[in-house]
Amino acid sequence: MAPSSTTSRPTARPRKARGEGQWALGHREPLNSNEQLKKDDNPLNVRARIENIYARNGFGSIDPQDLRGRFRWWGLYTQRKAGIDGGRTAILEPHELEDEHFMLRVRIDGGALDLAQLRTIGEISREFGRDSADITDRQNIQLHWIRIEDMPEIWRRLEAVGLQTTEACGDCPRVVLGSPVAGISAVEELDPTPAIDEILDRFIGDPQYANLPRKFKSSISWLADTPYQVNDISFLGVTHPQHGPGFDLWVGGGLSTNPRLAERLGVWVPLGEVAEVWEGVVGIFRDYGYRRLRTRARLKFLLADWGVAKFREVLEKEYLGRALIDGPSPDLPAKPIDHIGVHQQVDGRNYVGAAPVVGRSSGTQLSRLADIAEQHGSGRVRLTPYQKLLVLDVADDRVESLIEQMRAAGLEARPSSWRRGTMACTGIEYCKLAIVETKARGEELVARLEDRLKDFDADISIHINGCPNACARTQVADIGLKGQLVMNAQGEQVEGFQVHLGGGLGMAQGATAGFGRKVRGLKTTADELPAYVERLANNYVRGRTDGESFAD
Numbered sequence: 001m002a003p004s005s006t007t008s009r010p011t012a013r014p015r016k017a018r019g020e021g022q023w024a025l026g027h028r029e030p031l032n033s034n035e036q037l038k039k040d041d042n043p044l045n046v047r048a049r050i051e052n053i054y055a056r057n058g059f060g061s062i063d064p065q066d067l068r069g070r071f072r073w074w075g076l077y078t079q080r081k082a083g084i085d086g087g088r089t090a091i092l093e094p095h096e097l098e099d100e101h102f103m104l105r106v107r108i109d110g111g112a113l114d115l116a117q118l119r120t121i122g123e124i125s126r127e128f129g130r131d132s133a134d135i136t137d138r139q140n141i142q143l144h145w146i147r148i149e150d151m152p153e154i155w156r157r158l159e160a161v162g163l164q165t166t167e168a169c170g171d172c173p174r175v176v177l178g179s180p181v182a183g184i185s186a187v188e189e190l191d192p193t194p195a196i197d198e199i200l201d202r203f204i205g206d207p208q209y210a211n212l213p214r215k216f217k218s219s220i221s222w223l224a225d226t227p228y229q230v231n232d233i234s235f236l237g238v239t240h241p242q243h244g245p246g247f248d249l250w251v252g253g254g255l256s257t258n259p260r261l262a263e264r265l266g267v268w269v270p271l272g273e274v275a276e277v278w279e280g281v282v283g284i285f286r287d288y289g290y291r292r293l294r295t296r297a298r299l300k301f302l303l304a305d306w307g308v309a310k311f312r313e314v315l316e317k318e319y320l321g322r323a324l325i326d327g328p329s330p331d332l333p334a335k336p337i338d339h340i341g342v343h344q345q346v347d348g349r350n351y352v353g354a355a356p357v358v359g360r361s362s363g364t365q366l367s368r369l370a371d372i373a374e375q376h377g378s379g380r381v382r383l384t385p386y387q388k389l390l391v392l393d394v395a396d397d398r399v400e401s402l403i404e405q406m407r408a409a410g411l412e413a414r415p416s417s418w419r420r421g422t423m424a425c426t427g428i429e430y431c432k433l434a435i436v437e438t439k440a441r442g443e444e445l446v447a448r449l450e451d452r453l454k455d456f457d458a459d460i461s462i463h464i465n466g467c468p469n470a471c472a473r474t475q476v477a478d479i480g481l482k483g484q485l486v487m488n489a490q491g492e493q494v495e496g497f498q499v500h501l502g503g504g505l506g507m508a509q510g511a512t513a514g515f516g517r518k519v520r521g522l523k524t525t526a527d528e529l530p531a532y533v534e535r536l537a538n539n540y541v542r543g544r545t546d547g548e549s550f551a552d
């Protein structure tokens with residue numbers, strides 16, 4: 001018999017909202033092991049254990065929760081054991097993948113270094129890090145081969161010259177990107193350095209902001225010379241018709257496996273309020289950010305759900321207690337600015353931007369650079385978010401000599417477009433998440449392209465990444481390479497890349513700011529990468545019409 005329409009079915013119980021682990025909505029109980037670890041003990045507290053226990057008793061004495069969790073808040077990650085191929089990355093246990101050495105990330109907010117700081121990093125690299133030093137695309141320097149026993153002495157030396165590793169990694173506010181030409185640019189109207197300094201002084205190392213849902217990336221610059229669209233928060237210079245120079249606020253950008261460009265909140269922030277507004281946005285992230293799943297724990301997911309209007313309203317009402325001033329959108333250049341070459345400063349002297357290859361440097365090179373800069377009357381160096389560096393304050397008649405000596409030291413101020421446009425992440429040499437080698441592949445690729453395409457008349461950016469995490473910004477390059485295992489012609493699984501084409505951070509009206517297209521089936525083995533890129537570049541040049549960029 002068919003059930004009558006009045007037959008009652010078991011009533012579905014209303015489901016309790018699962019929540020995403022937002023503290024502000026009362027979800028305070030940790031929902032995963034990362035959240036538990038942070039609740040059990042504020043990760044900043046691990047510094048004392050490192051100095052008092054682990055450095056004295058060695059690697060074997062380290063609590064695994066500290067080793068693979070809280071150490072990151074002090075810039076320390078265990079590094080990958082040599083000889084483990086990318087095919088085993090996903091199947092080995094963390095302890096099987098790691099070496100007993102560490103990667104140490106030194107945060108260099110705004111990329112600004114004086115010569116004493118540069119020399120100190122060079123010395124630490126040579127004495128404790130087997131002469132390793134990579135310039136990252138977030139203006140940090142990463143050292144490798146660091147032993148836990150040496151950390152107290154390393155911190156002592158870094159802190160003596162005003163450097164730190166505090167919150168260089170971990171679920172906290174990471175290094176603040178800044179213009180490498182802040183304070184010296186001939187076109188900058190307002191130097192944001194005081195805002196960066198205030199954020200460092202007031203909030204970095206503050207336990208109140210040391211337990212965020214995940215990492216929080218910031219950028220503060222007058223010029224569009226940082227990748228501001230892919231940060232959690234960015235302040236970008238703009239002049240308000242009534243109020244004058246200040247900053248346009250962008251939030252919710254990020255790459256990795258769910259890329260999203262930041263959005264403007266439509267507000268103008270004066271220099272003196274940047275730190276307060278920054279604190280408000282970090283507060284929203286801490287209190288309303290999603291903590292259930294690590295894959296949804298970045299600010300971009302909250303912004304996607306709330307939308308810009310609600311985000312601004314919560315910021316104004318709950319965190320600032322006042323309305324922000326509506327602001328105009330900034331004028332943006334057609335392409336990101338990388339500052340390579342010789343440029344005049346506002347005071348008539350020059351800055352010289354030079355390129356190592358794919359950010360790879362060494363303690364020896366950094367120390368040599370400090371000597372060269374000093375001999376040419378400069379006391380300051382800046383790192384860029386494109387894995388490059390600048391020497392500031394060089395008089396006209398010292399420029400050519402500086403360029404020659406930097407070249408002899410392996411830093412090229414007149415690089416090929418290939419060397420200039422290529423970046424690579426850490427990759428399998430040291431990174432436990434990597435599937436493929438990146439730095440050596442990048443060096444080989446640049447050498448081959450410089451040899452085969454010497455007079456190539458276009459700029460094509462190439463970003464090489466060892467896995468889907470996109471630390472070298474896979475999706476915003478003309479040619480973005482995501483490391484994965486692929487089949488070679490013999491049907492064997494080998495290191496290779498999925499190719500994203502035509503991404504970029506073009507900015508001016510009519511230019512493209514967008515992600516590269518992940519074309520189905522577009523893959524290359526790592527061995528064939530140089531020939532593959534050469535073919536792509538040649539095809540582009542043959543097929544382009546007037547004014548058509550690679551992204552078009």
Ligand code: SF4
Binds near residue numbers: 426427428434435469
């Ligand atoms: Fe490591 Fe992957 Fe990031 Fe490269 S992209 S540094 S391999 S996590």
